[in-house]
Amino acid sequence: MDEQLTIGELARRTGVATSALRYWEELGLLPEPARVSGQRRYPPSAVGLVGVVLMLRDVGLTLREVKTFVASRSPAGDGWRELYHRKLAELDQRIARAQVARTAIAHGLACPHEDILECSNFASGVAAVLEGRSLEEAHEEIHSR
Template sequence: MDEQLTIGELASRTGVATSALRYWEELGLLPAPTRVSGQRRYPPSAVELVGVVLLLRDVGFTLREVKAFVASRSPDGDGWRELCRRKLAELDRRIARAQAARTAIAHGLACPHEDIFGCSNFAGVVTARLAGSSLEEAHSH
């Protein structure tokens, strides 16, 4: 039989707190471990699975999306690709918003007015934003 890991050993090998591992197990991200005298025992493959969760979380997947991603793995399935396409589109939208915010802040820093509230460009963006324009639309006016 393969070496079984305690939750402490799994935490040590992955750098993830035992409380997080228990939570991930509760969410179904980690399979329920076997129990030996009431203590959790994980297969060595749990280390890689924790690594997958960490990687997916690092690239922006929520824990719910991670669960769907892991569940979508099947030899004939392509569900994980669709999840990736959706996440990529979401990231593109977030990047566009962040770029618009960066441009607006850079313009604010370049403003020659001592008080930004006295700048007609700033006032125009505020007015457009209040009229329902997005930051990208408001800043382009």
């Protein structure tokens, strides 16, 4: 029989707190382990599964999306690809918003005013946002004049 890991051993091997491992088990990210005298006993393969959860979380998947990923991995299924396509589109949108924010901040740093609130461009941007335009639209409007 393969070596079985206690939750503490699994935590040490993966760097994940035991409380997180219990939570992930509750969410269905980790299969319910066998019990020996009431203690959880995980197969060695649980280390790899925890690694999968960590990696997917680090690339931006939520725990709910990680659960979908784990559940979608069937021999005939391509559900994980659909999830990856959606996440890629979401990341592209976030990157675009971050680039707009970066440009706006860079322009703010280049502003000659001592107090940014005295800058007419900044005031115009605030007014545009309050009128419902996105930061990108407000920024384009200011710099198209």
